[in-house]
Amino acid sequence: MTNATTAGSKANEGGGKFRNTMLYVRQHWQLYVLFIMPAFLMTIIFRYIPMGGVLIAFEEYNPFRGILGSQWVGLAHFQRFLSSPDFMRYLTNTLKLSVFGLLWGFPAPILLAFLLNRVLSTKLKQKIQLILYMPNFISVIVLCGIVRILLSPTGLINMALGTNWNFMTMPAAFRTIYIASGIWQGAGWGSIIYTAALSNASTDLKEAAVIDGANIIQQIKAVEWPAIKDTVLIQFIMSVGNIMSVGFEKAYALQTDLNLASSEIISTYVYKVGLLDGNYGFSTAVGLFNTVINVILLISMNEIVKRMNDGKGMY
Amino acid sequence: MSEVILKDIKKVYENGYVGTHDVNIKIKDKEFIVLVGPSGCGKSTTLRMVAGLEEITDGELYIDGQLMNDVAPKDRDIAMVFQSYALYPQMTVYQNMAFSLELRKLPKDEIDQKVREAAEILGITQFLDRKPAALSGGQRQRVAIGRAMVRDPKVFLMDEPLSNLDAKLRNQMRAEIIKLRQRINTTFMYVTHDQTEAMTLGDRIVIMKDGYVNQIGTPVEVFNKPVNLFVAGFIGMPVMNFFDNCKLLLEDGVYYAEIRGVKFKLSDFQQKALKANGQQACDIIAGIRPQHISVGEGELTAKVEVSEMMGSEYNIHARSHDDEVVMVVPTVGLDTDVSMGATVQFTTEPDLIQLFDKESGNNLIWYDEASVAANEPVCKSYDF
Structure with missing residues (x-):
């Protein structure tokens, strides 16, 4: 009886709070509209309305007839892509580039953040951070230019090795070049979020670990890793969700006719077919295929992480 | 033997700020010493230097006779609360308590025995499988103490361990720390800004201000024999009443304290002590504790501004000329009107008047120049 009464009163309390909140919202609805409306409109206009363009994937799209006037072909473009002899090569190249990029590139900023967190002098730390963040502001095309110059037969790398290999023509070297240059450019910038999360690690806890006799690795394991674990997991889920979204610019800019065997990925293919050949319907279908796989990966990974992390995931 | 000796310990930070100036404290084996003082006085810095979390700029630290300046915190045989x-949030209570022992690679059954013993003493056995987030503040503090206990350290360091608790829980935990101290019987260094904690827990109290030790003494000593104005004002609740512009008079070889025109003939002890010190007549600040004021008699008068009924006593805030005077008056047997706006007469026993030099702020009776020169200020002792 007592328990029932308590539970009932708690439910009433909860209901009362909700009613009060709703009453407050109703009284000040103009403020809420003013606050929410811009974001709502932006999302609708720039995120949802363009989704209508997905219809192009099911049409023989003709820009003069428009989306609604073009001929409906159903899943023909998808069938064509999936049955094309190059499909597996594009898919494999894309997946290899993404997965290896994730495996090598994802831990790099985390390790960098751990290292930065160990720098005690604030001034030195700021200088190191400035140097590490700078590559992020180099445009992809300039970066690729630098990479091409460094790796050219007369470039710095060949000079250092005493060789004259043309790395850019070697399909086996493409992925390493792509991933290593990506880490060089993005690891510093990517470490910001982890450095910020690490600043939440309790100083007392670190000191307690020191007194407990933990060495650096044990301190990281006991104090620093738990402080950034949730951030790492969310970043990981998002990265897995983007596994198929390898940007075409960098791959395209590092592509040569001789390394196409490993450098031709879905996004460069979409660019070539869609924009260079004007085959919009087919390229949209390929792009949509890419997106659907991304969404499936995102949802699956989130579920896996939730199971492994006490029910905590991205959503 | 786990004696701790701080010898001329100095801390200067990179920006030149001096955290502590030549601190000298000798902590006896199994002694409970409390470092107390306002924020920024250097008490936590001192404790952290003992723990090895702050580098000692100058001076020597000995634990159990061994110089510890360059010894890593884990090798000092200390534990800190x-x-x-500072509980590891991802670990259970058991894991938190066992962590330091696991790092020392102790056998599992020994770890288990130590953890369960400590948990039993602290009454947290039922929480061993819980994570810290599922515990209340008091329970977490017990776990923190347990984590330190299992190490069986030579020195137990506590840095304001009760400050995050509410008043009721703080009182309860304070009593538990006293009981715990009796059970584990080791050397304690305890930092607090709360003078009640200091007075109730400490065998001796170290009162610090601006990086200097102002007085080291037993709770009774620092309460009854404050060496200067700061100690007198810091220890005691409510705060001691200070009457500025008073005089120490010397008439025919007899000392008097003149407070607002009223002359108090000082006690025999005060007479002897002042004579021994060769004290001349001078301007003084007179200090009288609120508990040492008697209401309804005497020549001093004050108008009651606020009268707080505390149950067994009244806390009266009154104004006497330009002085704000606080009086603690027992309710039992009180036959004087102490309501707001009433005018009351008050007085005190002369031997309860503290006499501070107006210029230096030092207590004319208890300030001991020799101990201050040695940076180990204690109250002066007399043979009579």
Whole structure:
């Protein structure tokens, strides 16, 4: 009886709070509209309305007839892509580039953040951070230019090795070049979020670990890793969700006719077919295929992480 | 033997700020010493230097006779309890308590025995499988103490361990720390800004201000024999009443304290002590504790501004000329009107008047120049 009464009163309390909140919202609805409306409109206009363009994937799209006037072909473009002899090569190249990029590139900023967190002098730390963040502001095309110059037969790398290999023509070297240059450019910038999360690690806890006799690795394991674990997991889920979204610019800019065997990925293919050949319907279908796989990966990974992390995931 | 000796310990930070100036404290084996003082006085810095969390700029630290300046914290055989509990949130209570022992690679059954013993003493056995987030503040603090206990350290360091608790829980935990101290019987260094904690827990109290030790003494000593104005004002609740512009008079070889025109003939002890010190007549600040004021008699008068009924006593805030006077008056047997706006007469026993030099602020009776020169200020002792 007592328990029932308590539970009932708690439910009433909860209901009362909700009613009060709703009453407050109703009284000040103009403020809420003013606050929410811009974001709502932006999302609708720039995120949802363009989704209508997905219809192009099911049409023989003709820009003069428009989306609604073009001929409906159903899943023909998808069938064509999936049955094309190059499909597996594009898919494999894309997946290899993404997965290896994730495996090598994802831990790099985390390790960098751990290292930065160990720098005690604030001034030195700021200088190191400035140097590490700078590559992020180099445009992809300039970066690729630098990479091409460094790796050219007369470039710095060949000079250092005493060789004259043309790395850019070697399909086996493409992925390493792509991933290593990506880490060089993005690891510093990517470490910001982890450095910020690490600043939440309790100083007392670190000191307690020191007194407990933990060495650096044990301190990281006991104090620093738990402080950034949730951030790492969310970043990981998002990265897995983007596994198929390898940007075409960098791959395209590092592509040569001789390394196409490993450098031709879905996004460069979409660019070539869609924009260079004007085959919009087919390229949209390929792009949509890419997106659907991304969404499936995102949802699956989130579920896996939730199971492994006490029910905590991205959503 | 786990004696701790701080010899001329100095801390200067990179920006030149001096955290502590030549601190000298000798902590006896199994002694409970409390470092107390306002924020920024250097008490936590001193404790952290003992723990090895702050580098000692100058001076020597000995634990159990061994110089510890360059010894890593883990090798000092100390344990520390932090204000924020500092429990690993991802670990259970058991894992938290066992962590340091696992790092020392102790056998599992020994770890288990130590953890369960400590948990039993602290009454947290039922929480061993819980994570810190599922515990209340008091329970977390017990776990933090347990984590320190299992190490069986030579020195137990506590940095404001009760500050995050509410008043009721703080009182309860304070009593538990006293009981705990009796059970584990080791050397304690305890930092607090709360003078009640200092007075109730400490065998001796070290009162610090601006990086200097102002007085080291037993709770009774620092309460009854404050060496200067700061100690007198810091220890005691409510705060001691200070009457500025008073005089120490010397008439025919007899000392008097003149407070607002009223002359108090000082006690025999005060007479002897002042004579021994060769004290001349001078301007003084007279200090009288609120508990040492008697209401309804005497020549001093004050108008009651606020009268707080505390149950067994009244806390009266009154104004006497330009002085704000606080009086603690027992309710039992009180036959004087102490309501707001009433005018009351008050007085005190002369031997309860503290006499501070107006210029230096030092207590004319208890200030001991020799101990101050040695940076170990204690109250002066007399043979009579």
